Amino acid sequence: MKYVFFGTPEFAATILxxxxxxxxxxxAVVCNPDEPIGRKQILTPPSAKIMAEKFNISVFQxxxxxxxxxxxxxxxxxxxxxxxxAAYGKIVPKEILGIPIYGFINVHGSxxxxxxxxxxxxxxxLNGDEETxxxxxxxDEKMDHGPVLGKSEIRxxxxxxxxxxxxxxxxxxxxxxxxxxxxxxxxxxxxTEQSHAEATYAGIIKKEDGKINWLKSAExxxxxxxxxxxxxxxxxxxxxxxxxxxxxITSSGDNKKTGEVFLKNSELAIKCGVGVLVVKKLQxxxxxxxxxxxxxxxxxxxxxxxxx
RNA sequence: CGCGGGGUAGAGCAGCCUGGUAGCUCGCAAGGCUCAUAACCUUGAGGUCGUUGGUUCAAAUCCAACCCCCGCAA
Numbered sequence: 001m002k003y004v005f006f007g008t009p010e011f012a013a014t015i016l017x018x019x020x021x022x023x024x025x026x027x028a029v030v031c032n033p034d035e036p037i038g039r040k041q042i043l044t045p046p047s048a049k050i051m052a053e054k055f056n057i058s059v060f061q062x063x064x065x066x067x068x069x070x071x072x073x074x075x076x077x078x079x080x081x082x083x084x085x086a087a088y089g090k091i092v093p094k095e096i097l098g099i100p101i102y103g104f105i106n107v108h109g110s111x112x113x114x115x116x117x118x119x120x121x122x123x124x125x126l127n128g129d130e131e132t133x134x135x136x137x138x139x140d141e142k143m144d145h146g147p148v149l150g151k152s153e154i155r156x157x158x159x160x161x162x163x164x165x166x167x168x169x170x171x172x173x174x175x176x177x178x179x180x181x182x183x184x185x186x187x188x189x190x191x192t193e194q195s196h197a198e199a200t201y202a203g204i205i206k207k208e209d210g211k212i213n214w215l216k217s218a219e220x221x222x223x224x225x226x227x228x229x230x231x232x233x234x235x236x237x238x239x240x241x242x243x244x245x246x247x248x249i250t251s252s253g254d255n256k257k258t259g260e261v262f263l264k265n266s267e268l269a270i271k272c273g274v275g276v277l278v279v280k281k282l283q284x285x286x287x288x289x290x291x292x293x294x295x296x297x298x299x300x301x302x303x304x305x306x307x308x
Numbered sequence: 309c310g311c312g313g314g315g316u317a318g319a320g321c322a323g324c325c326u327g328g329u330a331g332c333u334c335g336c337a338a339g340g341c342u343c344a345u346a347a348c349c350u351u352g353a354g355g356u357c358g359u360u361g362g363u364u365c366a367a368a369u370c371c372a373a374c375c376c377c378c379g380c381a382a
Contacts, residue, residue: 293334
């Protein structure tokens, strides 16, 4: 079976690696172009490209797919039987969707039709769900809308961050693909239409989404901390500097003002709209990641501050 | 040349502007208190102040270059 793999970040790279491991070697990998990363603006290849090159698989990095004749001709000439797409980062135009005989199989990080869109993993943590999963769908022209080939469920632990959940979902996605592809090709899989009326959407995450509103409950804020780790992180402003909260737990309420910083059993605590957030790790703009204890050693005036 | 913060005892920070051989909190060690303690009290060990050079009678502090860490932006 001849297939092409579409995917860009770590999530895609993990799936790609697993597929290769069991002998599903793609004809080519298509991912987003290299991007300038970090302070030095060094042009850095995406994870999927690095993985592909490790196995000497050719890589294509088109700037766009729509109206890209060169790319269109290339894939048409290649005549793949199938395409697998995971966190690619671009919409695949209708003309291209029809090229592989078996279409495009998309690995999506939620139990569709919940959380269609760009941030299913963050959204499920934010909402405090106890369970999420992977859904394989056959791509159609609408976003995350196609019929379902299979699902795999995963429990969300209380300390799950975007990072850890993303890794688990990638693993689960790869396993599900490996199990499903042969049956699908053999025509043994019945495609199931999604119940579109129940669809929910998760938009792209912006830096600003991580800004903490201290009127919210400690539970909500604690979920933000996990959902937005490591980016954009849950953050607030202190002394005109960004203060990232990287790890925290919730605690019961105290008779304090909303947003007030205090010591609870000598731990760094912040009163929220409802309940208390006990901060474990944080990072001030320009500084390193510190434990709450270290941070307090050097910032005595932090206790007593009131966040808005 | 994208913008900015920082490198001072094991850790986190102050001191730098207005030069005169370093201080705070924690940790560590010893002793004490206590039925006991991660609590409290006392004492102590531990620092070429990122590197190199310059100015000066004198540099953590002023000047120059370089190295390293970090935030933003992408």
